[in-house]
Amino acid sequence: MGEGDLSRDLGLYSAVTLSMGAMIGGGIFVLPAIGYKKAGPAIIVAYLLAGLIVLPNALSKAEMATAMPEDGGTYIYIDRAMGPLFGTIAGIGVWFSLVFKSAFALVGLGAYLLLLVSIPATLVKVVALVLGATVILLNIVGTEKSGQVQGILVTLVVLVLGAYIVGGVGTAESVQYAPFVTHGIGGxxxxxxxxxxxxxxxxxxxxxxxxITEPGRNIPRAMLISIGVMMVIYTAVVGVIVGIVPAETLIHGGPDGGTSLTPMADSAERVFGGVGVTVIAVTAVLALTSMANAGVLGTSRFLLAMSRDSLLPEQVGQINSRFLTPVNAVLVTGAVLLALIAFVPVVNLAKLASAFLILVFSLENLSVIIFREAEIDFYDPDFRSPGYPVVQILGMIGGVILIIQMGLLSIMGAIGISIGSAVWYFAYARSHTDRTGVLATYFDGDSDLSEPPDEATINSKPEED
Incomplete structure (x- = not known):
């Protein structure tokens, strides 16, 4: 193993739990009541539709990951397909968006912590900071340890959610689902x-x-298993919540008469008896911590990959010889995470970042089409997305529809992130690379690349005296 190499410590189970852990969190413990206000009981359908729209991206990601099994994921695929400008925008933008998501997860612990212990509201943020620092330390000392903790956390959470579903089906009341569509198709x-x-x-x-060990086999399996399981869990759990919790509680049972921030806890006593609230609150804390851990682990690798490509300073991507982790990338990610928790209203800003993630998902679907149609030699994935290119085109159309539905503020947030990332490219990265993406190379008439563009073209310009 070379000095700059990372250790392949994550097997299929760790990969599945990493993916699921990044999804189980605010989406199931906080958002259902907010979504209910927008769609009524049909929020159940909304969760299922969201999963179906994400599915093409999962297939596209799985294909590209087996062709280019490198840390960096989304950044790598868009950069290699469209060039370093789009790569920089995607890399910094997704990093920025997912760090907000991790901060949101840790801050979201507050509402559930208050169900467990009586502490002043001012200390909730302190607890989030302590948990954030713990997650950062865990990611510094090794991917294997982080993966093991992730596996334990996700397994416990899934077991509780499974018990919640089984126990809740029998107590749900049919009257709660009628009328099912209260805000129309638009809702x-x-x-x-x-x-x-x-x-x-x-x-x-x-x-x-x-x-990840055996990436050609384990990555597609992990992604498809995790999204399949999560579509079932999300739909079933939200179905139980809608069937048990009164509409008035969901819409007005939160702070200051707003939507409930603890919808699962609102139904916990009906499902689990007297200890129900405690069980759900503990599970929420574990799940949200798991989401933050997966977020730091994954997002720090965007910085690692961009540093290797000279789009960020070399020091950012250095691998620690003792822990075999990108310590500096983890520290940068962690520092921003803690700063967001301490000083920024991350709940609002996380909404602004979500439209950017949808945009990037659409670009990834387009990237698969670019790689396939260019017929370049280096692109030889072990897994190929079924239904190509119809699946990818439907994924892009679905993404555009979702962005439009998110409203002007979220769209402006995506534009702002894109502009900020582009400014970094022109101010720093452009002078450090001469690489071109497959798209530009293809239009130049050279589709016989035997290596990815980062290796087949010049990585960096010579430094001027």
């Missing part, structure tokens, strides 16, 4: 766009492809 579409972020963690496993 379902809006709710689908809103809960889409619940599935955004599907790409985390591709972000650590270099650290």
């Amino acid at each position: 379902i579409a809006t709710a689908t766009a809103f809960v889409f972020v619940s599935y955004a963690g599907i790409g985390e496993v591709a972000s650590v492809a270099e650290e």
Whole structure:
């Protein structure tokens, strides 16, 4: 193993739990009540539709990951397909968006912590900071340890959610589901766009492809298993919540008469008896911590990959010889995470970041089409997406529809992230690379690349005296 190599410590189970852990969190413990306000009982359909719209991206990611099993995931695929400008926008933008998602998860612990212990509201943020620091340390000392903790956390959470579903089906009341569609098709579409972020963690496993054993086999399996399981869990859990919790509680049972921030806890006593609230609160804390852990693990690899390609300073991507982890990338990610928790209203900003994630998902579907149609020699994936190119085109259309449904503020957030990332490219990265993507190379008439563009073209310009 070379000095800059990462250790392949994550097997199939760890890869599955990493992906699921990045999805189980706010999407199931916080968002259902907010989504209910937008769609009524049809929020159940919205969760299922969101998963179906994410599925093409999962297939595209799985294919590209087996062709390019490198850390960096989304950044790698878009960069190699479209060039370093789009790669920089995707890499920084997704990193930025997912760090917000991790911060949101840790801050979201507050509402559930208050169900367990009586602490001043001011200390909730302190607890989130302590948990954030713990997650950062865990990711520094080794991917294997982080993966083991992730596996334990996700297994416990899934077991509790399974028990919740089984126990809740028998207590749900049919009257709660009628009328089913209360806000029309538009309400379902809006709710689908809103809960889409619940599935955004599907790409985390591709972000650590270099650290997964037998990536050609384990990455596609992990992604498809995790999204399949999560579609079932989300739909079933939300179905139980809708069938048990009164509409008034979901819509007005939260702070200051707003939507409930603890919808699962609102139904916990009916499902589990007197200890129900405690069981759900503990599970929520574990799940949200798991989401943050997966977020730091995956997002730090975007910085690692961009550093290797000279789009970020070399020091950012250095691998620690003792822990075999990108310590500096983890520290940068962790520092931003803690700063967001301490100083920024991350709940609002996380909404702004979600539209950007949908945009990037669409670009990844387009990237598969670019790689396939260019017929380049180096692109030889072990797994090929079924239904190509119809699946990818439907995924892009679904993404556009969701972005439109998210409203002007979210669209402006995506534009702002894109502009900020582009400014970094022109101010720093452009002068450090001469690489071109497959798309530009193809239009130049050279489709016989035997290596990815980062190796087949010049990595960096010579430094000027």
